[in-house]
Amino acid sequence: MEDRAETTVGEHVELEYQLTREDMRQALKARAKASGRARRMRGFALVGVAAFVGASAVPLAKGEAPDTQSLVIAGLVVVVLFVLQPWLMARQFHKLASRNGAYRTRVDDSGALVGNTGGSTQLNWTAAPHYAETADTFVLLSGDENLSCLTVLPKRGVQGPGGVDAFRTLLDRHIRRL
Numbered sequence: 065m066e067d068r069a070e071t072t073v074g075e076h077v078e079l080e081y082q083l084t085r086e087d088m089r090q091a092l093k094a095r096a097k098a099s100g101r102a103r104r105m106r107g108f109a110l111v112g113v114a115a116f117v118g119a120s121a122v123p124l125a126k127g128e129a130p131d132t133q134s135l136v137i138a139g140l141v142v143v144v145l146f147v148l149q150p151w152l153m154a155r156q157f158h159k160l161a162s163r164n165g166a167y168r169t170r171v172d173d174s175g176a177l178v179g180n181t182g183g184s185t186q187l188n189w190t191a192a193p194h195y196a197e198t199a200d201t202f203v204l205l206s207g208d209e210n211l212s213c214l215t216v217l218p219k220r221g222v223q224g225p226g227g228v229d230a231f232r233t234l235l236d237r238h239i240r241r242l
Contacts (some may be wrong), residue, residue, distance in 0.1 A: 076172035077231045081221030083161045089154035091203045091216040094196035096150075098242040099211045109145045113138045161216075169217060171234060176204060178215060187215060189238045196242045202235060205242065 096106075116138035120130040164182035171177075175188040192204035192215060200220065206213035219228050226233075235241070 075230075075234060076170055077226075077234055078223045079169040079171070079217055079221035080166065080223060081169075081218045082166050083158060083216060083218070085154050085158040087201050087216050087218050088157040088161065089150065090198035090201050091196075091214055092150060092153055092157065094198050094201075094203045094242075095205060095211050095214050098194070098196055098205065099209075106145075109141060113141050116141070167221070169221070171217070171231065173234075173238070175238075176215065176217075193239050194242050195235050195239050197232070202231065204239075 097103075116134040119134040120132070120138075124130040164180040167178060167180045169176055169178045175186060176192065178185050178187065187204065191206065192213070193207040194205040194211070196203045196205060200218060202217045202219065204215040204217065205211045217231075219231075222228050222231055224230075
């Protein structure tokens with residue numbers, strides 16, 4: 065008797081991994097690049113920083129003392145929004161994701177089955193119609209405007225022949241790369 069899973073599913077890629085903070089950081093950064101809302105928020109933040117810097121530069125151009133308070137505020141905005149906030153988000157996401165231990169994922173023509181000690185989730189390709197690739201991960205993204213849902217799949221977890229290239233080919237066949 066033939067193995068039904070092989071004959072009905074076809075090509076698949078399996079992963080085994082533990083998520084790291086770096087995985088989460090890369091995934092959140094990839095989502096932010098692809099999300100229109102995140103790009104707009106970064107743009108507004110940069111405009112705000114430019115306004116504070118401009119408020120300091122105008123007196124300086126007139127030969128007066130610069131407004132150091134505006135420079136300090138601009139520096140704090142940059143540090144909070146572009147350094148601390150991404151780090152804190154990755155830390156929090158990692159904390160939530162890692163409490164269920166190791167992950168085991170199977171990706172095939174029907175989607176991705178992600179499991180850990182907390183349970184399992186089946187994602188079909190309509191639930192995750194996009195993906196982004198970072199140096200160390202593939203990130204499955206939801207189809208809504210804000211890309212509110214993401215599934216992080218570290219490349220180091222890929223099992224079997226063909227490895228990462230076979231995984232990329234499988235993703236490209238079913239969903240769109242962002």
